[in-house]
Amino acid sequence: xxxxxxxxxxxxxxxxxxxxxxxxxxxxxxxxxxxxxxxxxxxxxxxxxxxxxxxxxxxxxxxxxxxxxxxxxxxxxxxxxxxxxxxxxxxxxxxxxxxxxxxxxxxxxxxxxxxxxxxxxxxxxxxxxxxxxxxxxxxxxxxxxxxxxxxxxxxxxxxxxxxxxxxxxxxxxxxxxxxxxxxxxxxxxxxxxxxxxxxxxxxxxxxxxxxxxxxxxxxxxxxxxxxxxxxxxxxxxxxxxxxxxxxxxxxxxxxxxxxxxxxxxxxxxxxxxx
Amino acid sequence: xxxxxxxxxxxxxxxxxxxxxxxxxxxxxxxxxxxxxxxxxxxxxxxxxxxxxxxxxxxxxxxxxxxxxxxxxxxxxxxxxxxxxxxxxxxxxxxxxxxxxxxxxxxxxxxxxxxxxxxxxxxxxxxxxxxxxxxxxxxxxxxxxxxxxxxxxxxxxxxxxxxxxxxxxxxxxxxxxxxxxxxxxxxxxxxxxxxxxxxxxxxxxxxxxxxxxxxxxxxxxxxxxxxxxxxxxxxxxxxxxxxxxxxxxxxxxxxxxxxxxxxxxxxxxxxxxxxxxxxxxxxxxxxxxxxxxxxxxxxxxxxxxxxxxxxxxxxxxxxxxxxxxxxxxxxxxxxxxxxxxxxxxxxxxxxxxxxxxxxxxxxxx
Amino acid sequence: xxxxxxxxxxxxxxxxxxxxxxxxxxxxxxxxxxxxxxxxxxxxxxxxxxxxxxxxxxxxxxxxxxxxxxxxxxxxxxxxxxxxxxxxxxxxxxxxxxxxxxxxxxxxxxxxxxxxxxxxxxxxxxxxxxxxxxxxxxxxxxxxxxxxxxxxxxxxxxxxxxxxxxxxxxxxxxxxxxxxxxxxxxxxxxxxxxxxxxxxxxxxxxxxxxxxxxxxxxxxxxxxxxxxxxxxxxxxxxxxxxxxxxxxxxxxxxxxxxxxxxxxxxxxxxxxxxxxxxxxxxxxxxxxxxxxxxxxxxxx
Numbered sequence: 001x002x003x004x005x006x007x008x009x010x011x012x013x014x015x016x017x018x019x020x021x022x023x024x025x026x027x028x029x030x031x032x033x034x035x036x037x038x039x040x041x042x043x044x045x046x047x048x049x050x051x052x053x054x055x056x057x058x059x060x061x062x063x064x065x066x067x068x069x070x071x072x073x074x075x076x077x078x079x080x081x082x083x084x085x086x087x088x089x090x091x092x093x094x095x096x097x098x099x100x101x102x103x104x105x106x107x108x109x110x111x112x113x114x115x116x117x118x119x120x121x122x123x124x125x126x127x128x129x130x131x132x133x134x135x136x137x138x139x140x141x142x143x144x145x146x147x148x149x150x151x152x153x154x155x156x157x158x159x160x161x162x163x164x165x166x167x168x169x170x171x172x173x174x175x176x177x178x179x180x181x182x183x184x185x186x187x188x189x190x191x192x193x194x195x196x197x198x199x200x201x202x203x204x205x206x207x208x209x210x211x212x213x214x215x216x217x218x219x220x221x222x223x224x225x226x227x228x229x230x231x232x233x234x235x236x237x238x239x240x241x242x243x244x245x246x247x248x249x250x251x252x253x254x255x256x257x258x259x260x261x262x263x264x265x266x267x268x269x270x271x272x273x274x
Numbered sequence: 275x276x277x278x279x280x281x282x283x284x285x286x287x288x289x290x291x292x293x294x295x296x297x298x299x300x301x302x303x304x305x306x307x308x309x310x311x312x313x314x315x316x317x318x319x320x321x322x323x324x325x326x327x328x329x330x331x332x333x334x335x336x337x338x339x340x341x342x343x344x345x346x347x348x349x350x351x352x353x354x355x356x357x358x359x360x361x362x363x364x365x366x367x368x369x370x371x372x373x374x375x376x377x378x379x380x381x382x383x384x385x386x387x388x389x390x391x392x393x394x395x396x397x398x399x400x401x402x403x404x405x406x407x408x409x410x411x412x413x414x415x416x417x418x419x420x421x422x423x424x425x426x427x428x429x430x431x432x433x434x435x436x437x438x439x440x441x442x443x444x445x446x447x448x449x450x451x452x453x454x455x456x457x458x459x460x461x462x463x464x465x466x467x468x469x470x471x472x473x474x475x476x477x478x479x480x481x482x483x484x485x486x487x488x489x490x491x492x493x494x495x496x497x498x499x500x501x502x503x504x505x506x507x508x509x510x511x512x513x514x515x516x517x518x519x520x521x522x523x524x525x526x527x528x529x530x531x532x533x534x535x536x537x538x539x540x541x542x543x544x545x546x547x548x549x550x551x552x553x554x555x556x557x558x559x560x561x562x563x564x565x566x567x568x569x570x571x572x573x574x575x576x577x578x579x580x581x582x583x584x585x586x587x588x589x590x591x592x593x594x595x596x597x598x599x600x601x602x603x604x605x606x607x608x609x610x611x612x613x614x615x616x617x618x619x620x621x622x623x624x625x626x627x628x629x630x631x632x633x634x635x636x637x638x639x
Numbered sequence: 640x641x642x643x644x645x646x647x648x649x650x651x652x653x654x655x656x657x658x659x660x661x662x663x664x665x666x667x668x669x670x671x672x673x674x675x676x677x678x679x680x681x682x683x684x685x686x687x688x689x690x691x692x693x694x695x696x697x698x699x700x701x702x703x704x705x706x707x708x709x710x711x712x713x714x715x716x717x718x719x720x721x722x723x724x725x726x727x728x729x730x731x732x733x734x735x736x737x738x739x740x741x742x743x744x745x746x747x748x749x750x751x752x753x754x755x756x757x758x759x760x761x762x763x764x765x766x767x768x769x770x771x772x773x774x775x776x777x778x779x780x781x782x783x784x785x786x787x788x789x790x791x792x793x794x795x796x797x798x799x800x801x802x803x804x805x806x807x808x809x810x811x812x813x814x815x816x817x818x819x820x821x822x823x824x825x826x827x828x829x830x831x832x833x834x835x836x837x838x839x840x841x842x843x844x845x846x847x848x849x850x851x852x853x854x855x856x857x858x859x860x861x862x863x864x865x866x867x868x869x870x871x872x873x874x875x876x877x878x879x880x881x882x883x884x885x886x887x888x889x890x891x892x893x894x895x896x897x898x899x900x901x902x903x904x905x906x907x908x909x910x911x912x913x914x915x916x917x918x919x920x921x922x923x924x925x926x927x928x929x930x931x932x933x934x935x936x937x938x939x
């Protein structure tokens with residue numbers, strides 16, 4: 001009986017330990033989301049969304065340039081990495097296995113572990129040194145981070161499409177590339193889109209690769225060859241500044257960024273995953 | 275299928291919002307964007323100029339200035355990844371040889387580095403001299419109630435707290451002015467640390483040291499940490515309503531950094547100004563003579579290549595026009611921000627230098 | 640059939656592009672860091688001083704900061720993650736499990752700059768004003784000696800990192816635990832075993848390789864994390880035993896100094912740091928994935 005009692009106590013302790021661990025993750029989460037909401041909302045106004053920042057130390061202005069910049073960077077990055085990602089995934093899933101294919105898969109998977117700051121160094125030495133700071137350079141760095149996610153999830157989605165689907169197409173006399181582009185991709189679409197959205201959510205929040213590629217810009221941009229600002233960049237610069245007004249704006253920008261990223265994640269979770 | 279069309283819609287949203295941003299502005303002739311980067315010392319001023327000049331040029335010329343530190347400004351100038359740089363330190367001979375052509379130094383304003391501190395509950399202005407500052411930054415003095423500090427400030431009841439020492443993490447002109455000053459007043463400093471855009475903390479500082487990025491970061495660090503001390507450009511102290519210490523100058527007077535004392539330092543050094551095409555390295559107005567001269571004053575420079583024919587002619591012209599405006603009309607924005615406008619003599623020299631800039635390939639030399 | 644050939648050509652081209660990018664990546668980092676390797680050789684990795692003024696560069700302070708913060712946060716995170724994984728896989732009813740799992744995944748989705756923002760305004764002051772006093776009884780251990788005057792310290796970075804990598808590790812752990820066959824557990828339960836015994840004796844040993852994979856992936860993430868750490872670690876290239884003193888990491892020094900390094904050797908040393916960082920985190924990622932992949936294969 002004595003042993004049963006100690007066992008019971010040990011079990012209780014174990015349960016408590018699990019519960020405490022969970023709260024160590026959940027409570028800070030609630031605190032972050034809560035403070036971002038509370039402090040962010042104070043910063044948000046119409047002006048905040050539509051006007052450009054004021055010179056340092058002056059109160060007022062907004063972050064319209066950063067919102068625009070984030071959107072431009074996201075669009076550019078996606079237009080680089082979606083074709084590369086999906087076509088590579090097709091190569092990986094639809095064609096014969098060989099050493100080269102394994103190499104590509106291995107390298108793409110390895111790329112997924114690239115620290116974002118190093119991607120920025122790469123983009124700097126490859127692009128910025130020759131062409132100067134630009135949205136393109138920023139998008140290039142972000143693409144290094146986005147492509148592996150897209151390749152991986154697209155490949156998995158393509159592999160889930162039953163062989164019968166392909167065979168049915170081929171037996172009707174269609175060419176293989178038409179079967180792939182018209183039928184297989186369509187069948188794999190939810191999975192591919194999930195991957196794209198997850199990659200999008202990730203790169204929207206990246207700051208480090210933008211520090212020395214996209215660089216920042218207090219104005220609207222008109223061409224992808226100009227330096228451009230972005231929400232995470234603004235949050236970093238404003239958060240480390242001494243101006244209370246900028247701190248408040250950092251929280252406002254954080255709120256907007258957080259809502260964007262969460263919206264994408266929720267969309268993935270509830271709409272696309274079956 | 276509920277997900278049908280998600281992607282096209284997403285992209286429609288992305289692109290259309292990108293377009294709204296772009297169309298939000300007045301369409302007109304070709305817009306010119308001039309990219310500059312460098313010192314955080316003149317950042318509030320250059321940002322103000324950019325905003326005003328956009329109005330003056332009716333939205334045609336956009337100046338994008340990013341505050342990344344003087345070292346960054348010089349480096350990006352060397353790499354030509356920006357159109358103009360800004361630095362509080364003239365380029366060193368080594369940097370000069372790496373540059374892709376002759377680089378002009380155009381002083382655009384005069385500023386001062388001030389010592390800011392966070393002493394909760396203490397009223398009255400701290401007084402410091404070069405020896406005290408160097409000892410604090412070397413770690414020799416580690417508490418606020420050190421005898422030396424008490425001697426300088428007999429009327430202040432200094433707390434027995436450890437001093438949190440804040441310095442710049444990045445390579446900065448502000449640090450250069452600071453170390454330039456300390457090197458000229460303290461032998462130990464000049465021997466062990468010297469002048470530079472950055473310096474390492476000594477062992478004695480240990481865990482009392484904090485490094486922050488930019489004048490912005492140092493100001494924030496001092497504001498957020500009780501019993502700390504730091505050095506920043508005067509504007510940052512003014513904008514953040516931080517008191518700054520009175521410094522002892524060469525004639526052993528305690529002076530406050532303000533319009534009068536900074537101009538006095540500049541005017542007393544004007545004879546040593548280099549010619550426009552000479553190297554500016556070594557020119558400095560710290561510890562300048564003059565009864566009312568503030569000892570940590572400095573010119574801050576805009577850097578540009580003399581030969582701008584590598585950029586589109588329109589942009590080169592716009593850059594030159596912008597600089598001319600800065601040196602004339604633009605000077606009136608200095609004072610409200612805590613910078614000192616340039617003396618006439620310096621403006622005259624600057625305008626001469628700018629007239630030597632080559633803006634296009636086919637321009638006769 | 641011509642269409643097929645063209646299409647194969649197209650997709651192979653993009654696959655080749657990935658390989659080329661990879662080669663180019665290493666080539667750029669290696670070539671641009673040659674001056675440093677030539678000048679210091681391997682002693683660059685173990686050099687203690689980082690002084691751009693004297694052109695003296697050694698990566699040890701950053702390596703030390705990176706390894707110390709990521710290893711300690713990994714240790715804490717493994718303990719927490721195990722509890723979370725067990726709770727989610729064994730204790731929580733399915734509805735609650737789904738909700739809690741999504742919440743934990745949410746943590747991983749928060750951009751690191753927002754966590755850094757929170758770190759500056761909440762965690763650092765918390766460490767400065769409370770946590771370090773609670774840790775005072777431990778101050779005889781060098782790790783907890785001294786005092787942080789600002790709250791910007793390695794300890795703060797560790798707290799932030801722990802929070803950031805826990806979702807990654809716990810979700811892989813949860814999945815590994817859920818793959819343990821029911822009959823194995825049932826057998827032990829029918830012998831009157833308690834839950835903790837089942838966990839310790841069956842589930843964890845069974846899932847250990849999957850767990851290991853998750854741990855390694857989490858480590859790779861911690862090593863490469865930049866913004867949140869840069870914002871709270873205090874950025875001081877000193878090697879101090881105390882967690883309450885400021886530190887520096889490889890990622891943070893690149894973020895701070897990369898745009899401003901004027902000396903050739905300074906720039907090449909920063910790229911050399913980037914190279915080390917890349918090699919460390921890619922190999923972590925590779926090993927982690929191989930481990931997970933092997934385990935999945937074996938358990939099928």
